[in-house]
Amino acid sequence: MTMKKLNLIVAAFYFLLLLVIAGTSSCKKNSSDNSNNSNVSGNWKGPVLQPAETDTLKVTLTQSGANVTGTYSISGATSNDSGTITGTVSGSTITLSALSQKNNGSGANLSGTINSAVNMMSGTFTSKDNNGNPNGGTWSLTKTN
Numbered sequence: 193m194t195m196k197k198l199n200l201i202v203a204a205f206y207f208l209l210l211l212v213i214a215g216t217s218s219c220k221k222n223s224s225d226n227s228n229n230s231n232v233s234g235n236w237k238g239p240v241l242q243p244a245e246t247d248t249l250k251v252t253l254t255q256s257g258a259n260v261t262g263t264y265s266i267s268g269a270t271s272n273d274s275g276t277i278t279g280t281v282s283g284s285t286i287t288l289s290a291l292s293q294k295n296n297g298s299g300a301n302l303s304g305t306i307n308s309a310v311n312m313m314s315g316t317f318t319s320k321d322n323n324g325n326p327n328g329g330t331w332s333l334t335k336t337n
Contacts, residue, residue: 228283229255229257229258229281229282229283230281230283230284230286230306230308231255231308232253232255232260232281232286232306232313233253233254233255234252234253234335234336234337235250235251235252235335235336235337236249236250236251236252236253236313236333236334236335236336237249237250237251237333237334237336238314238331238332238333238334239331239332240266240268240317240329240330240331241329241330241331242327242328242329243329244270245268245269245270245271246268247266247267247268247269247271248266248267248268249264249265249266249331249333250264250265250266251263251264251277251333252264253277255281258280258281258282259278259279259280260277260278260279260280260281260286260288261276261277261278261279262276262277263275263276263277264276264277264290273292273293273294274292274293274294275290275291275292275293275294275299276290276291276293277289277290277291278291279302281306284305284306284307284308285303285304285305285306286302286303286304286305286306286313286315287301287302287303288301288302288303289301289302290302298319298320298322299319300317300318300319301317301318301319302315302316302317302331303315303316303317304316304331311334311335312332312333312334312335313332313333314330314331314332314333315330315331316328316329316330316331317329317330317331
């Protein structure tokens with residue numbers, strides 16, 4: 193084999209190696225890729241536990257990427273309200289803000305963990321009662337569809 197052919201083969205090898213390296217680096221996962229986020233779209237229902245009472249929360253959520261929007265209704269001994277929800281999902285963590293339609297735009301902030309394997313999510317919430325006093329408790333929702 194002549195030196196010219198050997199140099200041509202080596203150059204071709206390095207060119208192919210460069211293509212392989214460039215190709216694999218473009219396959220890296222994008223940090224804004226939401227494919228590992230739990231999917232929470234659908235209808236959910238479950239208890240909201242507060243120190244003085246237990247209410248039933250019904251939620252309908254739509255998810256686009258990491259963003260979540262939807263509606264809620266809550267009913268119980270002293271609660272009867274509905275409103276809108278916005279929030280985000282990151283992996284198995286969910287953060288939601290609920291805005292009441294009835295109670296002068298008051299609302300609640302919910303944070304929790306999603307267990308996709310059993311179609312459940314649960315966590316804690318903070319809010320203010322009708323008198324502006326801090327309130328909080330826990331919630332647990334099961335997907336109903």
